[in-house]
Amino acid sequence: MTDGGRTFLGHPWGLATLFGTEMWERFSWYGLRAILATFLAASPAHQGLGMSDVTAQAVVGVYGALIYLVALPGGWIADRVLGARRSVFWGGFVIMLGHISMAIPVTSAFFVWLGLLLIISGTGLLKPNISVMVGRLYADDDARRDAAFSLFYFGINLGAFFAPIVVGWLAAGDRWHLGFSAAAVGMAFGLVQYVWGGKALRGVGERPGLRLSPRERRRFGRLFALAAGATAALLAVWAATGTFTVDRLTVVVTAIILIVPVAYFGYILLGSHNLTQDERIRMKAYIWLFVAASIFWMIFDLAPSKLLFFAQDHTELSLFGIPIQPATTQSFNPLFIMIFAPVFAALWLRVGTRVSTPQKFGFALVMVGTSFVVMAAAAALAGAGRVSVWWLVLVYLIQVFGELSLSPVGLSVTAKLAPEAFKGQMLGVWFIAVSVGDAIGGQTGRLTAVLPDAMYYLVLALAAIAAGLALFMFARRLRVMMAEHHEPAMR
Missing domain, CATH: 1.20.1250.20 (MFS general substrate transporter like domains)
Known part of the structure; x- marks a missing residue:
């Protein structure tokens, strides 16, 4: 697939769009990851949540685990509902909202948990589908495909390299929310670059591979609402017993994740x-x-x-x-x-x-x-x-x-x-x-x-x-x- 002869290091210009989007998304992800555990474990006097190191480690582990687990439903949503292109955009937008939530300088942990939940959800939409779009820029027999993925992964590591340096410096001196803001700005740059360079994608990922029928949409909508409601009810009952803690929640989520494979x-x-x-x-x-x-x-x-x-x-x-x-x-x-x-x-x-x-x-x-x-x-x-x-x-x-x-x-x-x-x-x-x-x-x-x-x-x-x-x-x-x-x- 070409786009009028304009190229990016010998590749379709659409690769530049996806390269930049993924680089900034990884900047936001690795930037947050580089300070999350120390923020969770910092005392309230140092603007943190005051968790023990053990609980903070468990939270970071479950957070990372869910990021990879939701790639499965994220790919399904792109294939059956949104298409890869819209999934990447909305995924990036939700990720940005998550970082903004965490950047709100308040002492309540609510915005932290909301932010992490939004980032997990958004990454599930963006991460698997942007890689799919890279592959679709090329014909099946195009010898440049492997080199394209090499460039793409270089962008990932470029974002991952600079993020901890920038975010870590900004968050020094208990300025955690300033570090989280940098992650939000990074994702915003990625979104702007994605929309601005959208024409170069030449229709890649515009439509779902096999769109849900109206009947299927209603059925899956009911299933999702039922699952979400049941989860909320179980958490509410657990909280009412007085035994709910973040630490115990990480154990339950870990057990559920182990059951999946x-x-x-x-x-x-x-x-x-x-x-x-x-x-x-x-x-x-x-x-x-x-x-x-x-x-x-x-x-x-x-x-x-x-x-x-x-x-x-x-x-x-x-x-x-x-x-x-x-x-x-x-x-x-x-x-x-x-x-x-x-x-x-x-x-x-x-x-x-x-x-x-x-x-x-x-x-x-x-x-x-x-x-x-x-x-x-x-x-x-x-x-x-x-x-x-x-x-x-x-x-x-x-x-x-x-x-x-x-x-x-x-x-x-x-x-x-x-x-x-x-x-x-x-x-x-x-x-x-x-x-x-x-x-x-x-x-x-x-x-x-x-x-x-x-x-x-x-x-x-x-x-x-x-x-x-x-x-x-x-x-x-x-x-x-x-x-x-x-x-x-x-x-």
């Missing part, structure tokens, strides 16, 4: 769905990869909570003699991604299929586990005083090696192993793995009630490394189940 995989494997025997075997292999990915994200996504608290409380916040904010440490990961992503892309191309998917996942788990061995050492040293921020730099560097071995492979292997009857749905299952990992990771903070920090990091490290070694041990068997054949590598 169990129910989904049970539905696939226990029903007929005209699955062949080979498809069932491949799905059983995929479940092991799903569990491995969940363990990886359980540790990796502790960056905006447990590692952020470590940066705030136990780290000398200075790089090359320049003072930094705790939130700035969240910029290390996207910086390393931008540096090493081309290296790993070339590496996987060179080794070909000599390194199997289970081996890549196993390596990722060993890397993320090793990063927490480093964290255990840093935590032990922190008992005698603050440690250098370079410990965190090393941790994030090691984690990036794991991320680049697992994250780019995840969607690809999900699409490959999906049964024919579930091709479209299964891509969303990969995001459920992230959701499960985030939710469990948020709850691991409770271990610190019985374990010192150094032992906490070491326990999680050993769990990840053991899971990684198990994948290496069974890699050959899983490769057979996946029908992943060995082929010579490119030279």
